[in-house]
Amino acid sequence: MPVIPVSLAGRSYEVRVGTGLLADLPAQCGKLLRKAAVPVVTDETVKGLWGETVEQALAAGGFAARWFVLPAGESTKSWASLEKLVDWLLAEEVERNDHIIALGGGVIGDLTGFAASVVKRGCGFIQLPTTLLAQVDSSVGGKTAINTAAGKNLVGAFHQPSLVLADLGVLATLPRREMGAGYAEVIKYGILGDIDFFAWCEANGAKVMAGDAQALDYAVSESVAAKARIVAEDERETTGTRALLNLGHTFGHALEAQTGFGDRLLHGEAVALGMVLAARYSARRGYTTQPDAARVTAAIAGAGLATEIAGLGLNCSGQQLAQHMLHDKKMDAGTLPFVLLRGIGDAFLDKQVALDDIAAFLAEQLA
Numbered sequence: 467m468p469v470i471p472v473s474l475a476g477r478s479y480e481v482r483v484g485t486g487l488l489a490d491l492p493a494q495c496g497k498l499l500r501k502a503a504v505p506v507v508t509d510e511t512v513k514g515l516w517g518e519t520v521e522q523a524l525a526a527g528g529f530a531a532r533w534f535v536l537p538a539g540e541s542t543k544s545w546a547s548l549e550k551l552v553d554w555l556l557a558e559e560v561e562r563n564d565h566i567i568a569l570g571g572g573v574i575g576d577l578t579g580f581a582a583s584v585v586k587r588g589c590g591f592i593q594l595p596t597t598l599l600a601q602v603d604s605s606v607g608g609k610t611a612i613n614t615a616a617g618k619n620l621v622g623a624f625h626q627p628s629l630v631l632a633d634l635g636v637l638a639t640l641p642r643r644e645m646g647a648g649y650a651e652v653i654k655y656g657i658l659g660d661i662d663f664f665a666w667c668e669a670n671g672a673k674v675m676a677g678d679a680q681a682l683d684y685a686v687s688e689s690v691a692a693k694a695r696i697v698a699e700d701e702r703e704t705t706g707t708r709a710l711l712n713l714g715h716t717f718g719h720a721l722e723a724q725t726g727f728g729d730r731l732l733h734g735e736a737v738a739l740g741m742v743l744a745a746r747y748s749a750r751r752g753y754t755t756q757p758d759a760a761r762v763t764a765a766i767a768g769a770g771l772a773t774e775i776a777g778l779g780l781n782c783s784g785q786q787l788a789q790h791m792l793h794d795k796k797m798d799a800g801t802l803p804f805v806l807l808r809g810i811g812d813a814f815l816d817k818q819v820a821l822d823d824i825a826a827f828l829a830e831q832l833a
């Protein structure tokens with residue numbers, strides 16, 4: 467079983483990738499579970515599909531799951547959900563050294579991690595990611611957040627989990643559209659820093675999308691290892707290294723905001739479009755070549771993901787889309803550093819981007 471360490475001074479933890487990890491939960495968690503009652507946060511869909519497995523595994527180890535179940539979907543990453551969850555955790559008398567379990571996709575992981583960061587000024591949590599996206603990205607690295615009226619992930623904290631168990635078996639029930647959204651964050655690691663992994667994705671993306679066990683194991687393990695390396699180097703996104711994980715996200719978050727954080731455009735789908743835009747904009751600026759941008763576009767289209775924002779029916783101008791970017795967390799004294807490409811596998815942070823030029827570029831892409 468691949469075990470990937472996330473090495474942080476004094477707070478290192480493991481990401482275990484394998485099959486059957488949920489059914490083996492008490493043994494996997496070991497001493498992290500200290501009390502008979504274990505708080506488990508999930509969404510309605512995941513509870514219906516995987517709740518029984520978790521409940522029975524805990525019961526077999528002498529534990530009782532205490533469930534907090536939220537509606538599925540991006541709108542759950544809200545102030546309202548956070549308030550309800552925090553009140554519930556306090557009513558459950560969760561202590562600092564306890565661990566809350568987050569069972570679900572990135573929405574549940576981000577929200578539960580944020581709640582864990584503020585309850586009693588910080589208690590423990592364990593990530594049980596159940597989407598491809600959560601296994602390869604959101605469960606690792608400690609970014610937690612909710613969305614607000616002003617934009618995506620604008621309120622949150624860095625708070626690392628104590629353990630991540632990526633059970634590949636749970637992906638069997640994941641709809642194809644959600645697999646595609648997760649695959650966007652997989653291929654991101656290739657585009658931003660590893661041309662060999664990108665080429666592997668070009669050759670094996672269809673297998674990953676079809677749920678091939680070996681391909682999934684490799685894709686998840688390689689993605690987690692790539693993220694762990696970056697997070698270990700720049701945990702709090704202060705040096706610019708971690709910001710590279712934001713490839714496609716400045717465009718993507720603007721698209722998510724414009725479409726109202728709903729089912730119309732999933733986070734991974736927005737990131738896929740954002741990476742195409744970042745590649746095309748990099749070519750327009752002369753940093754990379756048109757053939758590179760076309761290769762990125764083709765690899766993303768090959769996974770069944772949309773690559774043209776003109777097809778989204780956004781009904782807005784390039785300027786309006788660019789306005790959303792003013793709230794980006796990378797914003798620094800009036801300039802917005804953008805993750806661009808010098809080539810496939812060679813992302814960098816460009817601090818010289820003019821938002822008016824981005825707006826003009828977006829207007830062309832929308833036409």
Ligand SMILES: NC(=O)c1ccc[n+]([C@@H]2O[C@H](COP(=O)([O-])OP(=O)(O)OC[C@H]3O[C@@H](n4cnc5c(N)ncnc54)[C@H](O)[C@@H]3O)[C@@H](O)[C@H]2O)c1
Pocket residue numbers: 509510511512515538539540543570571572573574576596597598599600603604605606607608609610619636637638639640641644647648651732733734
């Ligand atoms: N913290 C980070 O570093 C980070 C990284 C990437 C994305 N994110 C965030 O993650 C969120 C997106 O995560 P997501 O794509 O996992 O979305 P999600 O949590 O909404 O899950 C997607 C859908 O899949 C369902 N689902 C989950 N597991 C399932 C399973 N095994 N079988 C069937 N259905 C299942 C859910 O109920 C939901 O309807 C966004 O809010 C994004 O901002 C955070």
Ligand SMILES: O=C(O)C(=O)C[C@@H](O)[C@H](O)[C@H](O)COP(=O)(O)O
Pocket residue numbers: 603607609611618619651708709711712715795
């Ligand atoms: O872990 C990171 O760092 C990332 O940027 C991963 C992204 O895929 C993720 O969507 C993250 O939540 C975006 O970060 P944000 O700081 O722009 O909200």
Ligand SMILES: [Zn+2]
Pocket residue numbers: 603651715733737
């Ligand atoms: Zn993302």
